[in-house]
Amino acid sequence: MKLVSFEVSTSIGPLHGIGAISQGKIIDLNMGYTCYLADKRGSYIAYELASVIVPPDMIAFLRSGQEGMEAARTAVDYVVRKQAKSTVVGPMGERVVYEMSEVKLKAPVPRPNSLRDYLAFEGHASLSGLRQLDKAWYEIPVCYKGNPDTVIAPEETIPWPSYSDLLDYELEYGIYIGKEGKNIPRERAEEYIAGYTIFNDISARDIQMQEMAVGLGPVKGKDFCSIMGPCLVTPDEIDPSNLKMIARINGEVWSENNSGTSYWSWAQIIEFASMEETLYPGDFLGSGTVEKGCGGELNRWLQPGDIIELEVEGIGVLRNRVGEKPPKRTFTR
Structure with a gap:
């Protein structure tokens, strides 16, 4: 369904x-x-x-x-x-x-209980091999926790934060948890997936890089907007190991890849996420960005009024317009 x-x-x-x-x-x-x-x-x-x-x-x-x-x-x-x-x-x-x-x-789950976004694609994490990844990346699936209160729906306008000049899209998909569980073995992980959706992890790259240079985050670089939709596709109708994924900006293809290039499987991610921690129905877990699945990797940046369309095979198209850029605000000590 x-x-x-x-x-x-x-x-x-x-x-x-x-x-x-x-x-x-x-x-x-x-x-x-x-x-x-x-x-x-x-x-x-x-x-x-x-x-x-x-x-x-x-x-x-x-x-x-x-x-x-x-x-x-x-x-x-x-x-x-x-x-x-x-x-x-x-x-x-x-x-x-x-x-x-x-x-x-609306977003399939308008306000998820929690939002975890993983870094499952080696190509994106390593900037297509330009960056040497720490061995820890290959040992555990890592994520950041986002803000479930700023999830917006298909066709809603993307807010441009006043503290950023570099706004970016991210071509991702994700899962919703459908059953409560803790210490879930990977062999049973599929039982806990309610379904799949498209995820656009909107990012303010300039402040993201600034805060992550300190060793924490991202926070302000992500927490202002996340987009999910247009629907939740139940697992019986989709093969997450082979989904064609495309990002178009104003009708032009900027990014194209496949879900099958992920280093970490959903079973592995669920097993690790649930270690001594309970997952609940309505929790969201994002895949992270596919290789070359964002403007930052392409040195191409969004502009006010741009139309972003993320398409994932078997799910549909997630479409949003970038809002107007407000007057710049800066923070000083």
């Missing part, structure tokens, strides 16, 4: 929900499952059961585990069959199916 978090305008304000993309439309999973249950058990209990098993919030849905995923598939199958005969509506006349143009997609 391709799962989304979405917002739709109504006469009483915005409605938020989770859905599945099917036949070019979005099926509201909570309402779709409500319709299914109403046929089986009556409309009153249908609302209560659906709100528990397929709640309209992605993290709450992921917490419902395999039962929730199976219920979501049931809802999609039910709605598709019914839709072939007539328009599907909820027990009280609610909308169930939306055109893509009617909704605003």
Whole structure:
């Protein structure tokens, strides 16, 4: 399935929900499952059961585990069959199916519990072999922890931080954790992956390099914006070892690579991340940038108004526009 978090305008304000993309439309999973249950058990209990098993919030849905995923598939199958005969509506006349143009997609998990971004691609870490990596890089998968409160959605404008002159994109993808776990062996790691999405790790390179020269960070170089979307693709529909990845700026291809060039596997990353630390449904883990997957490696820099499109095979296209550059701010002691 391709799962989304979405917002739709109504006469009483915005409605938020989770859905599945099917036949070019979005099926509201909570309402779709409500319709299914109403046929089986009556409309009153249908609302209560659906709100528990397929709640309209992605993290709450992921917490419902395999039962929730199976219920979501049931809802999609039910709605598709019914839709072939007539328009599907909820027990009280609610909308169930939306055109893509009617909704605003949010990040698949609008506010992840946590955000870890790894450095899994040797080509990017070594600047295509120009930099000698420490032996520790080959011994453990390393990451930085980002800011889950500054995740933005597809089509949202990327804020340009006032303290930076060098704004950069990063061509990445990532996973959402779907099951709570600690000390997870790599042989069972796939059980904990809810799905995959595209990740654009927007970076302010000048201040990033400045703060990392001290031996910590990045913080200000990253924490102002991260982008995820357009959907969460469940593991049964994707092969993460061979995904074509492309970055386009204003329609021009700047970066092109493949997920299969990663040095670290997701199984290894999950095993290490969960060592004496609990992973929870809704946690996000990023792959890091593919080789030559950012402007910094190409000495090409983003400008205000640029349109960034990151495409990952099997997931889709993540598109955003770069915002205006504000007056420069500097920090002094």
